[in-house]
Amino acid sequence: MRLSNLADYAVITMSAAAGHCGGSRISASELAAETGLPKPTVQKLVSKLTAAGLLRSERGANGGMQLARPAAAITVADIVEAVEGPIALTACIEATGDCDHEARCTMKPHWPVINDALRSALANISLTQLRPQPLSIEKELA
Numbered sequence: 193m194r195l196s197n198l199a200d201y202a203v204i205t206m207s208a209a210a211g212h213c214g215g216s217r218i219s220a221s222e223l224a225a226e227t228g229l230p231k232p233t234v235q236k237l238v239s240k241l242t243a244a245g246l247l248r249s250e251r252g253a254n255g256g257m258q259l260a261r262p263a264a265a266i267t268v269a270d271i272v273e274a275v276e277g278p279i280a281l282t283a284c285i286e287a288t289g290d291c292d293h294e295a296r297c298t299m300k301p302h303w304p305v306i307n308d309a310l311r312s313a314l315a316n317i318s319l320t321q322l323r324p325q326p327l328s329i330e331k332e333l334a
Contacts, residue, residue, distance in 0.1 A: 195272060195276070196275070196276060198233075198236075198237070198275050198276075199271070199272045199275045199276050201227075201229055201233055201234075201237060202237050202240070202241060202271050202272070202274065202275045203268060203271050203272070203322070204227050204229065205223055205227060205229065205234055205237050205238070205241070206241065206246065206247075206259075206266065206271050206319055207319060207322045207323065208223055208226050208227050209223060209247065209257060209258070209259055210259060210263040210266075210319040210320070210322070210323060211323065212258065213258075213259060213262075213263060216258070217250060217254065217255060217256030217257060217258045218256050218257055218258070219255075219256045219257070220234045220235045220238050220257065221234075222256075223238070223257070237275070238257060240274055240275055241271070241274050241275075242257070242260075243274075244270070244273070244274030245260050245261075246259070246260055246261075246266055246270060246271065246274055247259065247260055248260040259319075263318065263319035263320045263323075264318050264319070264320045265318070266318060266319045267314065267315045267316070267317060267318050267319075268314040268315075268317040268318075268322075269311055269314035269315040269317075270315075272314060279307065279310060279311045279314065280307055281303065281306060281307050281310065282303050282307075284297070284300055284303060
């Protein structure tokens with residue numbers, strides 16, 4: 193399984209936005225410059241992340257984006273779902289009738305358990321855990 197580039201970029205963008213906590217706002221242009229992502233991509237992500245309630249946007253001279261809730265309350269699962277929709281490893285989790293093997297499938301009852309485990313793992317990683325960790329002196333001397 194691999195996340196789309198857009199989901200990956202959304203995590204990068206949110207991590208950068210989390211670095212500007214404390215009431216300060218940052219523009220999409222500043223996020224693009226800080227992350228090295230193309231400005232149109234960041235603008236698209238900001239729109240999706242705002243619609244999902246993860247970012248709050250203010251217009252005007254002092255406008256910009258900021259996290260809609262504390263970084264500790266935003267998870268990787270929240271971010272991925274804002275961009276990709278519900279986390280589902282296989283199509284049969286979301287729909288029925290799309291598979292020629294559905295009538296005799298022995299795995300279908302197990303996919304929700306597997307899917308829930310994956311979502312739970314992503315939900316246990318908050319934005320605060322994704323912030324860059326300062327190097328300790330011991331690491332620098334090693």
